[in-house]
Amino acid sequence: MEGASTLLPGLAWLVLASLTLLTAVLTVTSRSPLRGACALLGHIVALSLLFLALSAEFLAVLQILVYGGATVVLFIFVMMLLGGEALPPPLAPRPRWAVALFAAAGVSLAVTMAGAFVFAALPARPDTPAGFGTVASVGGSLFREHFVAFELVGILLTAAMVSAIAITRSRGWHEVPAASQASAAGGNGGGGGEPANAKAWVGRQPG
């Protein structure tokens, strides 16, 4: 299927990999978070194509379903909920040397890894057994060998859902520092005579 002659990745793979990397960079560098979310969606689709190239069909489908269909939509939903004014005003950008430092770290890490693989190559990749990466094979392993982990993840997801609701329920006393008292408690109404460091009733609409 693939012998020693294909030590270098194919052209199609290089295009796909650079697309994955480019969308990842765009996710981080976009000024607007909405554009970043769109770039993240592109990154997820390209990554699922890479999963397909690794013959992980089920995970490729699941990647698009869970990440593209749920997580990215959740991000965009929160941006819509908070509105444009929630995005912080453009502050002074980080110093150029910090960006350069991280870029150099990433490139040197990749170069070091690639150099190490020249000297110590991984064993040749065997052909996949029949049914590798299908729903049947992944599901069978999930419900036999990894059943406890599956149940624990179910509990984790339930706990995350409950905690997300509890965090956003906006009922309770929040200590608000004096500096932000005016902006945070401004919409409360009727709290004009409070001392500067009092606890403010946050999130409840007046009346």
Add this chain to the structure above:
Amino acid sequence: MMHAPTEAYLVLAALIFTVGATGIVLRRTMLVQLMSLELMLNAANLVLIAGNRAWPGAPSGQVLTLLVLAIAAAEAAVGLALIIAFYRIRQTTAADAASMLRA
């Protein structure tokens, strides 16, 4: 046909992970930081899938990726809830504004 050695996938995953880490450290918007976190999780998933393809005896790597996917979903839900709760207090999603615990 698209094929590449496992090493190429590992190098690509390292680059994506670095991009995500850079975003978390250098960006100031919490939403973008959370998206960078997703990038880092994606890089870990890519390593797991590539490793499973290199040793295809059992689909353990893919099962682990499935679990990471679920954990990422839970993390995004809680993280976005925290961002919304923070926005209610401070009327911003700038990470620099989260200094209320500073003495």
